[in-house]
Amino acid sequence: MARIVKKFGGTSVATMERIAHVAGRVKASVDAGDEVVVVVSAMAGTTNQLVAWTREAGALHDAREYDAVVAAGEQITAGLMAIALQNLGVEARSWLGWQLGLHTDDVHGSARILAIDTDKLDARLAQGQVAVVAGFQGLGADARITTLGRGGSDTSAVALAAALGAVRCDIFTDVDGVYTADPRMVPHARKLSQITLEEMLELASGGAKVLQTRAVAMAMRYGVKLQVLTSFEDVPGTMLIEEKGLIEEKGVIEEKGDMEQNVINGIAYSDDEAKITLVAIDDAPGVAATLFGALADAHINVDMIVQTAASAPGKTDITFSLPRSDLARGLEVIGAIGDGITYQEILTAADVCKISVVGVAMRSQPGVAKLMFETLAEKGINIEVISTSEIKISVLIGTAYKELAVRSLHTAFGLDAECGD
Numbered sequence: 001m002a003r004i005v006k007k008f009g010g011t012s013v014a015t016m017e018r019i020a021h022v023a024g025r026v027k028a029s030v031d032a033g034d035e036v037v038v039v040v041s042a043m044a045g046t047t048n049q050l051v052a053w054t055r056e057a058g059a060l061h062d063a064r065e066y067d068a069v070v071a072a073g074e075q076i077t078a079g080l081m082a083i084a085l086q087n088l089g090v091e092a093r094s095w096l097g098w099q100l101g102l103h104t105d106d107v108h109g110s111a112r113i114l115a116i117d118t119d120k121l122d123a124r125l126a127q128g129q130v131a132v133v134a135g136f137q138g139l140g141a142d143a144r145i146t147t148l149g150r151g152g153s154d155t156s157a158v159a160l161a162a163a164l165g166a167v168r169c170d171i172f173t174d175v176d177g178v179y180t181a182d183p184r185m186v187p188h189a190r191k192l193s194q195i196t197l198e199e200m201l202e203l204a205s206g207g208a209k210v211l212q213t214r215a216v217a218m219a220m221r222y223g224v225k226l227q228v229l230t231s232f233e234d235v236p237g238t239m240l241i242e243e244k245g246l247i248e249e250k251g252v253i254e255e256k257g258d259m260e261q262n263v264i265n266g267i268a269y270s271d272d273e274a275k276i277t278l279v280a281i282d283d284a285p286g287v288a289a290t291l292f293g294a295l296a297d298a299h300i301n302v303d304m305i306v307q308t309a310a311s312a313p314g315k316t317d318i319t320f321s322l323p324r325s326d327l328a329r330g331l332e333v334i335g336a337i338g339d340g341i342t343y344q345e346i347l348t349a350a351d352v353c354k355i356s357v358v359g360v361a362m363r364s365q366p367g368v369a370k371l372m373f374e375t376l377a378e379k380g381i382n383i384e385v386i387s388t389s390e391i392k393i394s395v396l397i398g399t400a401y402k403e404l405a406v407r408s409l410h411t412a413f414g415l416d417a418e419c420g421d
């Protein structure tokens with residue numbers, strides 16, 4: 001008997017028909033002897049509608065009430081899914097965050113999970129009952145409903161899998177696996193049969209929407225076996241594995257020819273970027289600490305940073321990227337530093353995007369940066385900021401070049417599927 005967590009995203013539960021279909025799949029797993037925990041998202045579009053209503057009700061609304069509203073979508077699908085399972089003769093009940101005891105901090109709108117009480121679930125699972133858990137929500141330290149941030153039901157599912165010691169966590173989504181690039185943008189994108197958790201983490205934080213970044217980080221921390229697949233078809237998805245596993249299975253992968261040969265396994269893009277440049281800022285100890293310290297204190301997540309030598313002696317230019325939604329606030333924070341830093345001029349751009357190429361093989365194979373920069377240069381694309389990690393290179397470029405950049409890099413790194421593949 002295997003204990004499995006199955007998470008179904010908004011498109012998988014978008015209509016009553018889809019819910020009935022998913023219930024059928026869950027039943028098959030139960031009939032095969034599995035102990036199943038189902039985690040559901042809200043029906044597709046519901047959360048957006050609920051968010052829009054909270055904004056309409058008040059631009060500067062109370063975040064605790066925002067959570068009371070937006071958590072409602074998952075409550076509906078959890079109840080409907082339990083009914084659909086009961087209709088098929090499967091014993092099931094719905095669980096809300098507060099009923100389970102899924103405890104979070106009280107950072108409303110993006111709460112972090114602190115602990116999950118598993119006693120009640122363990123007992124019900126042992127009796128053969130399917131637990132249908134409302135994703136995305138928890139019980140705050142302030143005893144109020146919290147939500148985990150957009151896309152947060154992935155994190156609910158992984159956290160439950162870790163807490164319950166599940167053998168696997170299946171994430172059913174609207175694509176049938178993890179692709180080398182967004183298949184809607186790159187028609188030649190290929191589905192990967194496997195990818196390392198580390199690569200997935202970099203792709204998710206680079207903007208790939210397939211999994212919430214926090215869910216991947218949590219799977220790494222707790223060793224949760226993750227699989228991404230679709231509920232629409234019965235086809236294999238993508239297994240997320242540790243690099244160790246990848247090396248052990250090297251023979252198999254080489255045979256399949258889908259991973260070992262690629263230096264790059266995925267390309268991600270993020271639209272949600274903006275750039276700030278401080279021209280001719282003092283080149284002295286403590287300047288960067290003051291600037292980025294103030295931004296950090298305001299909870300602004302700075303991503304890429306470059307510092308260049310400027311023409312004037314004792315001066316430098318600092319450019320950095322930040323979420324576009326934080327641009328106005330970032331400028332306010334910098335303005336408020338006052339005499340703490342001096343600079344000649346501040347420049348901003350909101351029409352930039354970030355492109356990241358990711359692959360664990362980068363650790364051992366040189367030349368990735370060269371190929372990336374040459375490819376962009378050939379297309380006349382200017383690179384504004386660069387940042388790297390051991391397994392990722394990211395560039396900030398003009399938004400107008402986004403598709404051209406992603407497609408050209410996909411081809412240059414040999415990721416395009418053969419015609420008719």
Ligand code: ASP
Binds near residue numbers: 152
């Ligand atoms: N329904 C929530 C959202 O749309 C949570 C999720 O689906 O993961 O963000």
Ligand code: MG
Binds near residue numbers: 009151154210211212
């Ligand atoms: Mg999602």
